[in-house]
Amino acid sequence: MIVKSAEFICSNTQISKLPPPVKPEYAFIGRSNVGKSSLINMLTAKKGLAKTSQTPGKTQLINHFYINDNWYIVDLPGYGYARASKTEKAKWDKFIHNYLDKRESLQCVMVLVDSRLEPQKIDLEFCNWLGERGLSFVLVFTKADKQSSIKTDQNIAKFKKALLATFEESPQYFVTSSETQLGREEILAFIDNINNN
Numbered sequence: 001m002i003v004k005s006a007e008f009i010c011s012n013t014q015i016s017k018l019p020p021p022v023k024p025e026y027a028f029i030g031r032s033n034v035g036k037s038s039l040i041n042m043l044t045a046k047k048g049l050a051k052t053s054q055t056p057g058k059t060q061l062i063n064h065f066y067i068n069d070n071w072y073i074v075d076l077p078g079y080g081y082a083r084a085s086k087t088e089k090a091k092w093d094k095f096i097h098n099y100l101d102k103r104e105s106l107q108c109v110m111v112l113v114d115s116r117l118e119p120q121k122i123d124l125e126f127c128n129w130l131g132e133r134g135l136s137f138v139l140v141f142t143k144a145d146k147q148s149s150i151k152t153d154q155n156i157a158k159f160k161k162a163l164l165a166t167f168e169e170s171p172q173y174f175v176t177s178s179e180t181q182l183g184r185e186e187i188l189a190f191i192d193n194i195n196n197n
């Protein structure tokens with residue numbers, strides 16, 4: 001898919017104010033600092049579209065970006081910010097779970113995972129939560145340029161193995177780098193395929 005246009009539409013703190021659910025949506029989510037904003041900018045080839053390196057855990061916003069006047073990238077607030085209070089964490093849970101549970105136009109959740117790390121409990125828990133709800137998701141391993149492909153493959157294998165404790169099959173995954181554009185074509189083709197079916 002060629003990205004001809006990518007436009008910021010709105011930032012919301014309330015589910016009730018989201019755009020009407022009439023176009024396909026792909027939600028991007030992961031731990032704070034996983035590289036979500038960089039990935040969105042890489043996919044859309046628009047540098048400042050999603051704001052990188054904001055203070056993590058501060059504002060709980062759902063950002064909608066409209067692509068090719070046809071589908072949305074939805075930038076969800078990151079989870080797992082170490083310094084977030086219990087109240088903030090509970091608020092995040094409620095907000096995000098509400099969106100994911102109820103959004104009719106949501107096609108797939110893109111779960112971002114840092115490829116440099118061994119499986120993290122919070123990522124596995126989030127995948128399990130999606131699985132329990134029957135929500136469709138794929139894994140997007142980020143920052144692959146930061147280490148050897150052998151190391152990346154090892155971490156992916158461990159992650160898949162950990163998921164097999166609760167899933168019958170491991171989900172589809174993509175290996176990405178916002179620096180080298182690794183994975184860009186694959187993710188856009190994946191989205192294109194769903195949009196056209």
Ligand code: GDP
Nearest residue numbers: 032033034035036037038052053143177178179
């Ligand atoms: P977010 O909090 O998940 O939106 O993460 P950001 O996109 O702001 O990225 C967090 C940090 O990781 C920034 O310093 C980015 O420059 C860096 N980063 C993100 N993606 C990559 C990547 O693919 N490769 C490298 N080398 N650095 C990355």
